[in-house]
Amino acid sequence: MDIDVGPVDPSVLYEQDLHVSSAIWEGQERGLLRCQEHTSLLHQWKLTDEQIKLVDKAGFGFFRKIGPMSLNNSLISALVERWRRETNTFHLPLGEMTITLDEVALVLGLEIDGDPIVGSKVGDEVAMDMCGRLLGKLPSAANKEVNCSRVKLNWLKRTFSECPEDASFDVVKCHTRAYLLYLIGSTIFATTDGDKVSVKYLPLFEDFDQAGRYAWGAAALACLYRALGNASLKSQSNICGCLTLLQCWSYFHLNIGRPEKSEACFPLALLWKGKGSRSKTDLSEYRREVDDLDPSKITWCPYERFENLIPPQIKAKLILGRSKTTLVCFEKIELHFPDRCLRQFGKRQPIPQKVKRRDRKNRRVDDLDTSMSLACEEWTERGDHIMDSPGGSNVVDDGAYMEWYARISITKLYREAFLESQVMNMIACMREFEEAASGISMERLSPVEREVMESVKDTFSNNLTFGGWQEVAVNSGYGKRRRRNEQTPTSGNDISSLLLQKDT
Numbered sequence: 001m002d003i004d005v006g007p008v009d010p011s012v013l014y015e016q017d018l019h020v021s022s023a024i025w026e027g028q029e030r031g032l033l034r035c036q037e038h039t040s041l042l043h044q045w046k047l048t049d050e051q052i053k054l055v056d057k058a059g060f061g062f063f064r065k066i067g068p069m070s071l072n073n074s075l076i077s078a079l080v081e082r083w084r085r086e087t088n089t090f091h092l093p094l095g096e097m098t099i100t101l102d103e104v105a106l107v108l109g110l111e112i113d114g115d116p117i118v119g120s121k122v123g124d125e126v127a128m129d130m131c132g133r134l135l136g137k138l139p140s141a142a143n144k145e146v147n148c149s150r151v152k153l154n155w156l157k158r159t160f161s162e163c164p165e166d167a168s169f170d171v172v173k174c175h176t177r178a179y180l181l182y183l184i185g186s187t188i189f190a191t192t193d194g195d196k197v198s199v200k201y202l203p204l205f206e207d208f209d210q211a212g213r214y215a216w217g218a219a220a221l222a223c224l225y226r227a228l229g230n231a232s233l234k235s236q237s238n239i240c241g242c243l244t245l246l247q248c249w250s251y252f253h254l255n256i257g258r259p260e261k262s263e264a265c266f267p268l269a270l271l272w273k274g275k276g277s278r279s280k281t282d283l284s285e286y287r288r289e290v291d292d293l294d295p296s297k298i299t300w301c302p303y304e305r306f307e308n309l310i311p312p313q314i315k316a317k318l319i320l321g322r323s324k325t326t327l328v329c330f331e332k333i334e335l336h337f338p339d340r341c342l343r344q345f346g347k348r349q350p351i352p353q354k355v356k357r358r359d360r361k362n363r364r365v366d367d368l369d370t371s372m373s374l375a376c377e378e379w380t381e382r383g384d385h386i387m388d389s390p391g392g393s394n395v396v397d398d399g400a401y402m403e404w405y406a407r408i409s410i411t412k413l414y415r416e417a418f419l420e421s422q423v424m425n426m427i428a429c430m431r432e433f434e435e436a437a438s439g440i441s442m443e444r445l446s447p448v449e450r451e452v453m454e455s456v457k458d459t460f461s462n463n464l465t466f467g468g469w470q471e472v473a474v475n476s477g478y479g480k481r482r483r484r485n486e487q488t489p490t491s492g493n494d495i496s497s498l499l500l501q502k503d504t
Contacts, residue, residue, distance in 0.1 A: 007379030012355055012408040013086055020081055021413055032265035032283055033077045036194050036240040038153060038186040039068040045179055050169070054176045058211035060183060062109025062267045062311075069244040069273060075257045076243060078286035079250055081413055087355055089340050094292050097339045097402070099249050101221060102321025105314050106303055107248045110188075110217035111316045116328040116379045117219040118372065119200055122149050123469030127199040134202050135160070136174040142407045149299045150196040156182045177205045188220035188245075188331075192238045200330065205257055218379070220245070222327035225334040248272055252302040253344075255426065256289045259280060266309045288414040297386060300343045308466040326378040332376045347389040351404045486500040 007013050016022055023030065047064075054302035055064055082090040089096040101112045122130070123139075131138050137159060139145035145155040160178035163171065185197025202415065205211050220242050227241030250268045251258045261271045307315075322345055327334045338345070340352045405411075437457050442450050 002490065006410045007408050009407045013084055013091070013410070014357060015086055015265050016410075018233050018235075019084070020232055020234040020236075021410055024081065024149070024413055028234070030234065030237060032073045033080060033236075033237045035071050035073050035076055035243050036192050036238055037069075037071065037190050037243040038195065039066075039244065040185070040445045041157060042067045042186065044157060045182070045313050046163075047176075047179065048163050048165075048172065050172050051163060051176045051179065054173065054208050055180065057208045058176075058180060058205060059111050059214065059216050060180060063216075064183065066108070066244065066267060066269045066273065069247070069269070071243055071247060072257055074281055074283045074286050075250060076247060077283050078256075078290055079246065080231045080239060081287065082290060083232045085225075085232060086358075087227070087340055088225050088335055088337055088423055091409045091411065092293065092298075094295065094298060095343070095405055096409075097253060097298075097344060098337065098341045099221065099224065099245065100321040100338050100344065101323065101336060102318040103216060103249060103252075103303075104217035104221050104245065105321075106306075106310065107245055107267060107315060108188075108217065108242070109314065110220060111212070111317075112215055112217035113382075114213050114215035114218075114432040116376050117204065117214050117216070117330065118328060118376065119203070119330050121198075121331075122200050127151075130199050130202050134174065134177050134206055136171065146199075147196070147442075149200065150198050150221075151181075152191065153182055153185055153195050153197060156185075156197075173208075176208075177202065180205050182212075184188065188242045189218070190240045190242070191221055192240050215379075217485060218327050219329035221336070222329040222332045222334045225327065226332045229334075244269055253299055254290075254293065255297040255299075256286060256293075263305060264309055266306075266311065266314075268303070268306060268309070284414070291412050292415040301346050320382060322387045323382045324387050325382040326375040327371070328375050328379055331372075333371055342387065342389055344411075349398075349401055351401055352372060 007016065010016060013019070020030065021049050028222075052061075054331060079090065082092055086090050087096065089098040097481050104110055105112045124146075127146065128138060131146075131151070139151045141147070145152050156178050158173045160182075163175040167175070181197055181199075181202055184201060189197065189201065191197075204214065224241040224245060227239055228246070230236055231239035248271075249270050250256065252268075259272060262273055264271060310318075322335065322338045325336050327336050337352070341349070343349045437453065440453065442453065445453065
């Protein structure tokens with residue numbers, strides 16, 4: 001049975017054929033995503049007081065406190081199924097939601113205001129030169145400690161995790177750079193390579209004062225957006241980026257797989273630390289729970305209660321969460337659309353502007369350079385594009401928004417439940433046909449017409465009542481149907497059973 005699950009209007013989700021949801025509806029399960037975040041060994045780094053001061057200066061003073069975080073692969077996989085890279089938002093039953101810049105600052109404690117993180121790839125020779133100059137030691141290509149300008153995280157930890165007590169300040173700086181490279185390579189800039197980090201990030205820590213002026217949080221969000229977009233494609237099986245941020249975002253906003261909180265402290269990711277967040281719940285159950293999300297399970301503005309924990313320098317920049325801007329991290333350029341998720345700021349959600357289609361194919365180097373230049377220009381104007389709900393005649397009520405949203409989105413992914421509801425809709429329609437046929441007068445029909453009509457009525461009646469099914473239409477406002485006196489069919493000849501078997 002072919003079922004068109006949408007969207008009815010494909011102008012927004014124009015990449016539906018590539019999305020994992022299209023595979024789910026074809027019965028092709030890809031299983032759990034492999035989560036590529038490597039925080040488990042962060043606690044093995046022993047930082048001296050001098051190193052901690054340098055880490056603070058570089059902008060990672062709060063972030064380093066988070067450390068290892070246990071990931072719930074099933075929950076993360078279910079969230080990725082709702083992510084759409086066309087809008088950089090989750091498409092949930094009650095509307096769009098996303099991870100915004102202010103949440104990066106609150107959850108991770110990273111700076112979201114500052115210089116964009118830009119640069120270019122480096123070759124092996126340049127990478128080795130950078131290691132010698134900024135780390136004071138060289139990884140061995142023969143021992144596979146470096147490859148394609150990427151060094152192994154294990155080499156960094158083995159070589160630099162403990163700074164000698166009598167080390168000179170230059171050596172302290174080298175060990176601190178190695179720690180910071182390991183930190184970002186295992187968290188915010190983690191890749192599907194798993195155990196490697198690019199040396200291209202190393203010059204960012206040459207001057208620790210300059211490092212503290214970068215918008216690390218914006219770069220982290222750009223990388224996570226890109227990772228979510230890639231993982232949402234049906235051809236992918238891995239996800240990277242800062243999955244700690246993704247999981248904590250879910251815990252704050254959605255009451256699904258949420259553990260008990262720890263004692264409140266900053267950064268707010270620490271509320272979920274050490275709670276054994278790995279779950280025995282499987283992906284299909286989380287998928288069903290997301291399908292069944294109702295207002296009682298969504299917290300649109302979860303951070304208000306923690307306002308007294310937020311440092312003043314973080315609080316002063318939170319307005320950038322509502323900035324419609326462009327996020328940059330080296331070659332990655334991603335769009336930040338808070339205007340699509342204004343309810344997360346306690347505001348009414350209007351119908352957002354149309355999304356501009358992004359050409360992700362045949363990108364030339366000069367195109368990337370032009371795009372990067374424009375992206376950096378938009379980032380410098382981030383304070384000029386703070387989104388708010390429209391007023392006056394432009395106000396749209398929630399019903400109009402949800403009517404629009406139902407046309408442009410796909411809100412249900414739990415295939416079995418959806419198929420059963422579709423079958424019941426079909427049966428209810430057949431019941432209406434049967435009732436209409438029963439009301440037709442036979443007096444003016446010819447014998448042949450009378451025989452055909454009796455056959456039609458018998459066919460409807462037999463199929464609709466076999467096995468004890470009794471279907472009725474219900475006025476739900478959404479065209480849904482339900483069963484009365486529900487029973488499990490006693491035979492495979494029942495029409496609903498046949499239809500479900502045909503599709504599965």
